[in-house]
Amino acid sequence: MNIFDAIKTRKSVRKYLDKPVEEEKLNQILEAAHLAPSASNRQEWRFVVVQDKDTRKKLAQAAGSQSFVGEAPVVLAACAETDGKVMKCGLPCHPINVAIALDHIMLTAVELGLGTCWIGHFDALEVKKILGIPEEIVIVGLMPLGYPADPSAIQKKRLSMDQIIHMERW
Ligand SMILES: Cc1cc2nc3c(=O)[nH]c(=O)nc-3n(C[C@H](O)[C@H](O)[C@H](O)COP(=O)(O)O)c2cc1C
Incomplete structure (x- = not known):
């Protein structure tokens, strides 16, 4: 599969x-995150890989x-170990860096026949308690990972290209 597919x-x-995710596939997915680009090569992403069923259930509760x-056999908690560095452009590095790593994960998962869903709706304090994540660590997202029950293609709902692209000037 090429990247655009x-x-x-x-x-x-x-x-x-x-159905469990094979260890080899899980390692490949984590390696894809490992190789992601980051501001000043800060690599501040950290991942908690959760496969224990009871813990996954608790995470689902904490995710509203x-x-x-x-129900996914693996849940990743994508975190940042960060000093909160803000770039010259005014944006913090860490959520962007972790987001890029998560996108690498999502696309590699597709290549391996697996599915994911970014979860931004969760109680961070509760997730920290469940996973023993230290107070100073920022949780950027949760990501269930597993074989899709319905792999059929869907029509993506997107704005039209001319709503999002400005040529030369805004
Ligand atoms: C930052 C972020 C947070 C999200 N949080 C949730 C979530 O908590 N629950 C959920 O079901 N989907 C969540 N999504 C998935 C979006 O709803 C989904 O990406 C969007 O509707 C487009 O659909 P698609 O991913 O199938 O292309 C999130 C996506 C992003 C990027």
Whole structure:
């Protein structure tokens, strides 16, 4: 699969098969995050890989009872170990750096026949308590990972290109 096919195929998966993710695939996915670019090569991403069923269920509760989160065989908690560095442009590095790593994960998952869904709706304090994540670590997102129960293509709902692109000037 070429990269553009992976981009077109990727969708948020909210239903997973009860089938484990092979260790080799999981390692490949984590390696994709490891190789992501980051501001000043800060690499401030950290991941907690959760496979324990009870812990996944607790994470689903902490994610506003989005039960599909706990049904995936793996849940990643994508975190930043950061000093809060703000770039000259005024934006903090860490959520951007972790987001790029997560995008690498999402696209690599597609290539390997797996699905993901970015989860931004979660109680960070609760997730920290469940996973023993230190107070100073920032949790950027949760990401269930597993084999999609319904791998059929969906029509992506997107704005039209001319709503998002300005040529030469805004
Ligand atoms: C930062 C971020 C937070 C998100 N949070 C959630 C979430 O908590 N629950 C959920 O079901 N989907 C969540 N999504 C998935 C979006 O709803 C989804 O990406 C969007 O509707 C486009 O659909 P697609 O991913 O299938 O292309 C999130 C996506 C992003 C990028």
